[in-house]
Amino acid sequence: MTEIRLRFYEELGDFLPPVRRKREFPYSIGDRETVKHAIEACGVPHTEVELILVNGDSVGFDYQLREEDRISVYPQFEAFDITPLLRVRERPIRNPRFVADVHLGALARYLRMLGFDTLYEESYRDAHIAAISARERRMVLTRDRDLLMHKVITHGRFVRALRPRDQLLEVVDAVDLTGSFSPFTRCMECNSELVRISKDHVQHRVPPDTLEAFTKFSQCSTCERVYWRGSHYRRMCKFIAATFACNENRAGTH
Numbered sequence: 198m199t200e201i202r203l204r205f206y207e208e209l210g211d212f213l214p215p216v217r218r219k220r221e222f223p224y225s226i227g228d229r230e231t232v233k234h235a236i237e238a239c240g241v242p243h244t245e246v247e248l249i250l251v252n253g254d255s256v257g258f259d260y261q262l263r264e265e266d267r268i269s270v271y272p273q274f275e276a277f278d279i280t281p282l283l284r285v286r287e288r289p290i291r292n293p294r295f296v297a298d299v300h301l302g303a304l305a306r307y308l309r310m311l312g313f314d315t316l317y318e319e320s321y322r323d324a325h326i327a328a329i330s331a332r333e334r335r336m337v338l339t340r341d342r343d344l345l346m347h348k349v350i351t352h353g354r355f356v357r358a359l360r361p362r363d364q365l366l367e368v369v370d371a372v373d374l375t376g377s378f379s380p381f382t383r384c385m386e387c388n389s390e391l392v393r394i395s396k397d398h399v400q401h402r403v404p405p406d407t408l409e410a411f412t413k414f415s416q417c418s419t420c421e422r423v424y425w426r427g428s429h430y431r432r433m434c435k436f437i438a439a440t441f442a443c444n445e446n447r448a449g450t451h
Contacts, residue, residue, distance in 0.1 A: 199226050201266040205241060209272050211357060212240045212342060226262045233258035236270055242345030244337070244353035247273045273371075293372055296321075296329045298339040303361035304368070305338075309388055310433060311369075312379030316388060323347070338368060362440055369441075380437060381415075381430070389419035399423050 203224045210218035217239070224235055232251065233243055236258075248271040249256050262268075294314040297305040298321065305317035315338075316329060327347035330337045337353035339345060345353040354371055358364040369375060382391055394416040400408055402423055415424045424430075 199264045200224065201226055201235070201262055201264070201268060203235065203239065203268045203270070205239070205270045207272050208357075209241050209245060209270060212242070212245070212355075221267075226264075230262050231258060232256060232260045232262055232268060235262060235268070237346050240342065241270065242342050242353065242355060244345045244350060245272055245355060246270055293374065293377070294333065294335045295338050296326055296333075296335045298323075298326060298337070298341055298344060300340040301338055301356060301364065304356065304364045305388075306385045307361060307365045308368070309383045309385045310380060311365075311374070311437070312382045313374065313377075314383070314388065336372070362436075366440065375441075381424070381433070384417035384420060384422055384424075386422055387417060387420045389417050391415040391424060392418050394423070 200223045202221050204221040205213060205217075216222075224239070226235065232249055236246060236249075237243060243258060249258070249260070250269040250271075251260060251266050294316075295305075295308060296316040297308075299319055302317055302319070305315045308315040316335065321329075323341070323344045324347075326337060326339075326344060327349050329335060330352070331349040334352070337345060337350050338356055339353065340356055342355050344350075345355060354368060356364050356367060358367045383389065384391060392415065394414050396408070396412060396414060399414050399416070403414070403425070407425060407427065411425045411427065413426065416422070417424075
């Protein structure tokens with residue numbers, strides 16, 4: 198039986214059984230098997246991988262495995278520039294847009310709140326999400342690692358956090374979104390952009406006391422939901438401030 202040796206580093210170990218984490222282990226290969234197939238056969242989605250070294254040399258996903266190869270698989274590097282070594286990373290999406298799976302509805306709403314184009318429908322199935330991602334160059338956000346193994350998906354993130362607020366912090370950090378916030382410019386319900394609308398056009402669509410208290414209104418360009426800067430807006434502002442202040446404090450302890 199033909200074997201190679203595999204080792205996955207850092208957070209890629211999250212996808213492995215405990216016995217395979219933080220150590221090298223044997224893997225039996227088939228005829229003309231690629232390194233991408235071996236990686237995903239171990240349970241690690243290709244979208245989570247940034248660098249593959251075979252016997253110390255950087256290779257792409259299409260590398261065909263050979264007997265006694267020693268494979269080292271790494272996630273994204275945040276502290277080092279390894280651009281000259283890269284063979285697997287797709288070009289980054291210049292203006293990040295997302296499509297979220299059925300488990301991440303709250304995260305999708307939070308990203309929309311910050312101004313990020315995020316598609317989400319409870320009816321989306323895996324094949325539909327994969328097709329959207331490929332067609333529109335959207336990053337897939339999911340809690341289902343099998344979804345990220347769809348061949349057509351080039352950009353994706355397996356969201357590890359369980360609470361929506363922590364998920365938001367995770368995605369903002371992982372995709373480096375902090376400098377791209379544009380809060381309250383998208384409809385949190387349907388994702389379309391908001392447009393300013395005159396007070397006269399909403400007088401029959403909002404409560405009379407709201408009409409008296411506020412002068413500025415926005416409307417969703419698709420579903421026509423009306424927004425104004427009332428108590429819900431103030432709560433969201435506090436949520437954003439508290440969430441990212443918390444993240445800065447946490448980062449400062451490391």
